[in-house]
Amino acid sequence: MEAILGFFIALAIAVTGVGAGTITAPVLKLFMGIDPAIAVGTALIFSFLVKIPAGVSYWMKRKVNMGALSLMVAGGVPGVVTGTYMLGHLAQNHRLKAAILVVVGGIVLFSAILNFVLMVKRVDMARHHERLRKFIPLCAFFIGVEVGFSSAGAGALGTMLLLYTTDIFACSVVGTDILFGLILSTVGGGIHLIMGTVDQALLLKLSAGGLFGALAGVHLAAKAPARPLKFALLAWLVFIGSQLLYRGVAG
Numbered sequence: 001m002e003a004i005l006g007f008f009i010a011l012a013i014a015v016t017g018v019g020a021g022t023i024t025a026p027v028l029k030l031f032m033g034i035d036p037a038i039a040v041g042t043a044l045i046f047s048f049l050v051k052i053p054a055g056v057s058y059w060m061k062r063k064v065n066m067g068a069l070s071l072m073v074a075g076g077v078p079g080v081v082t083g084t085y086m087l088g089h090l091a092q093n094h095r096l097k098a099a100i101l102v103v104v105g106g107i108v109l110f111s112a113i114l115n116f117v118l119m120v121k122r123v124d125m126a127r128h129h130e131r132l133r134k135f136i137p138l139c140a141f142f143i144g145v146e147v148g149f150s151s152a153g154a155g156a157l158g159t160m161l162l163l164y165t166t167d168i169f170a171c172s173v174v175g176t177d178i179l180f181g182l183i184l185s186t187v188g189g190g191i192h193l194i195m196g197t198v199d200q201a202l203l204l205k206l207s208a209g210g211l212f213g214a215l216a217g218v219h220l221a222a223k224a225p226a227r228p229l230k231f232a233l234l235a236w237l238v239f240i241g242s243q244l245l246y247r248g249v250a251g
Helices: 002-016 020-032 036-060 066-091 094-121 130-150 154-165 170-195 200-221 226-250
Strands: none
Touching (some): 002 020, 002 200, 020 036, 020 094, 020 130, 036 066, 036 130, 094 130, 094 154, 094 226, 130 170, 154 170
């Protein structure tokens, strides 16, 4: 069951580009009843593993802007450390677990809606505000906090940050953001491993299917109509985010 779940999550990520953390943690919470902190920690490590093939590919093709990536990492790494320890602190208080669901649900809902906006508007890559480049580390810090706290947000928010603060090409935006997400997942996931908030048995099963899903997605992405699939997946994530919000408020 878990391997099949990992396969389809990785497949969806490879075909649509929607972040691993946005999908994995909410699914683990809602459909498998995993503790919020453990779901986030497991999702971060899983996100790292399934993004490795794409990250290596973009790096080898030199489609990563090192200047922009350095600025994002400078703010994002302290942010993900902060967010991860915030989650660990709140998760120790059972009364605050409902608040965690609300926050994670809100982030997933916001990320899905943001992806919708980016798709519908078809953001012009040539339109940018280079003067905002100096704010990249600060913005990346808050993205890192989101990733550490919920495992979600690096994809949509990182892409938007690069779109509006740099003039790098579209393929480099994707490659740079993937490497940024990999770094945040490594740091946040590593802290979760140290804290003991990673279900290693579950992670192994998810990864067994996820690696095959990632490879299958690479081939399918060249043939499948990615835009309709992405719309359908984002609609599903809007539902997932809403459900997490409802359970958090009702709880």
